[in-house]
Amino acid sequence: MGIKSISKRQKLYPKTDSMIDRFSDLSNSLLCHILSFLTTKEAVATSILSRRWKTLWTLVPKLDLDIDNMHLSLDKIGKCNEPINISYTDVVSRVLALHIAPFIRSFRLRCNSDCPPFHFDTWIRTAIARNVEELKLLIFYSYGIHMGLPCSIFYCQTLVALELSGGIDLDPPSSFQLPNLKILRLLEIYYCKDSSCFSRLLSGCPVLEDLSFERDGYDCLYHFEISVPTLKCLRIAFRPYRLDLNDYTIEIKAPALEYFKFEGDLGHIVLLEKLDNLFEADVHICSFDGSDSLEEHQKRCYGDRVFKLLRALTTAKFLLLFPGVTECFGFGSIYPSKFLNLVHLDFKLNPSNWHVLQALLLVAPNLEVLVVDKCYYKSKDKLCWMEPPDDPGYLSSNLTSFNFRGFKGLKLEVEFVKYILKEARTLKTMTINVSSGELKESVVEKLSKLPRLSRTCLVTVE
Template sequence: MAGSVTRSQSKRKKAKLSNDKDIVVDRISNLPDSLLCYILSFLPTKEAVGTSILSNRWKPLWTLVPKLDLDEVNIKYKPLTHIVYRILALHIAPFLKKFSLRIKCGAREYFHVETCIYTAMMRNLQQLQLEIVLNNYTEEPFRFPHRFFSCKTLVVLELRERIEIDLPSSFEFPSLKILSLIRVCYSDDDCFSRLISSCPVLEDLSFEKAGIPISKFKICVPTLKRLRMKFRKVDYELVIDAPALDYFEFQGDLRNFNFLKEVTKLVEAHVDIKAVDSYDNRRIGNERGYEIGYGDRVFRLVKELHNAKFLSLSPGDKECLDFRSIYPSIFKNLVRLNFGLERCNWHVLQALLQVAPNLEVLVVKKSYNGENKLGWMEPLHGPTPSYTPGYLLSHLTTFNFHQFEGSDREVEFVKYILKEARVLKTLTIKVTGKLLKESVLQKLSMFPRHSATCLFTVESIYC
């Protein structure tokens, strides 16, 4: 009897659970349009349009999203007119916050590209991202139309690849704060400088130049806060007048580089120099790969960054014979240094450690294998600052060394850090090759150290 009652109760519970499962409440669809559109704005337009098949409730929502993100790089010309035009025609948002178009096309399709962009701009466009990938690289680049330079609402402009900038006689981007120009073409040498000088509230500038040389870049923007640059296989002269700069990033070939004013507000800087044969062929052919004037160019750039709190520096694989002159500059604000170590730049690292009395974190990433003749040497060659003995590494708490191979120079460097860093808390060594973690850890523990509380960590990495 009891068993019968139990089975009956079990059946009723299962029936109840079954009924509960049949009642599914679609709480997402009951959210207001504004919130659903906000959610859809994080999706590419193609996926946002796909939600229209869910129900009648979702069918019109994508047309209200103030963002269009179209990647048509793998679609031919006919779908462009049928798809992009159709999307623009159906889209009924009162304004466009962002219009992104990445398309592969030829010169015959430029008219359609221009029409799409113009349609977007007529909706008080705030952000434009445009990338042109040509069917045939020998074709003329897409010329950014003059009428687009009159857009008063544009806050972000990002142009990439085969686009030519040819400026009208007069124009202004009164609202533009972020400008990105990646491998675009310029109609003349003054075009770049004229463009950025016509952006009175510009705060963020990114540009990359490769291949075709341009004689001079001038960046004169009092409001500029963030600057990112990349030069590849191109000769140039660069002048920067940006006193409000707080973030600086440079990558590539280092040529004629000049800051007109001190960047006193600088907080973070990243410099990754890729040394190549100079265009004027002024080289001395020796085993060190020394290039006349190279060290001076590196020094002048790094010296301008002496106010930075965070510095990431890879000075390249050419020897900087004249880098010792950095001593007059004191990096008193520097608390973190990430250093890319090459065969010929150990002394650059030495020089920086001599002039960074408040350094707290040091990360060294070695980019070569094997021993070299220009490793760590103590004492440091050349003149040293008078304050150095009492302050050198006195604030260093963290030291990381990547790709440690156990060479004599590397061992001497680690010993030096342990001896000088009086408040060191953590020392992390990442070893490569056949080095055993245990043997490295045992060797480290035998070195004299100034800090009794330092924690050693040895990790294996595989390159």
């Protein structure tokens, strides 16, 4: 038996070796593709595997250089656990010198804004000379220093995606063109002179399709223009830290827009053209600090801003909406236009916006899916659900699915669910997600007593 056991174990080793051989037999291009899913630090670490792997990372058409990762690896180099005194700039320069891939598909650089401009410019020029397609620059703002961009970026013919984040000064030339740029992300950067720098950058992107624009309020700019005929996807996030910064204005002219997202403190957003191609809109309005001290007419002013924005989004088929708290008090008759295309509504609910949901249901005659997500709040109910007058045309006759998340079994919540069951003739599924497992039994008991119009509706409590 012992001899047989040894024989069996001996037979296992060739199988293991063959598995290693099969992996080693992969082509360089396939191995480089696998390495492209790693950071450059991780890809370089594979060079110890064998002689073949020693320089394989230099052929990977992707470079991901992060100051934190580089310092971590340097501290582990040297004898007696003593770190070698090599700067981050030396490491990046060395990596670029050894990298011999004929082109760079993706180049990501994350460093401090006090990085020597000469090195920074050289690295970017090297990537551009290798026909870079995707360029991401994430600069940590430090010591009051902003990083300027080399002019060569604005003339790169191969650039398809550009992301600028952090301590970067944007000051594009008066005349330039990025003929292939389709994706642009500007995340809390700085503008050297005024917001015309922003508009000038967009004017040099003739095929731009995807724009993400985030602002933190420290730039003190109040007016922005987005005029891009080819734009299909627009994401805006504004997070001012001073009350007066909510007076900003964004003028948007993007007739081809298919997806729109806004998150933050709402200023004046003006859509200059009808969005006939709009498919999905995601609006999350955050109440700004100090809003509790506003006068009644000021609250109505902010409510009017919400109203104007929603009026411009009436062509959307999918709508995710959180209309804020304070801003909702300014709502009167808020929807002059119907959401005729709306088939899916995801509504973030709080005590102040029940009436906003009620009014929205009134103007969405083709709604098929309704999701109500109750946000966590501590305040007592200020406004509650009020069943509308007996009107058979009020609730969409197409509603087939209803989901209520964060259900606590409060009176107004039960009344709302009761109304849906009573009016939704074609409802197929109703899912109630309770806020805690202890509530499940009592909620099931309450809902089982409610009358329902649809005989095929399946009610589930989770």
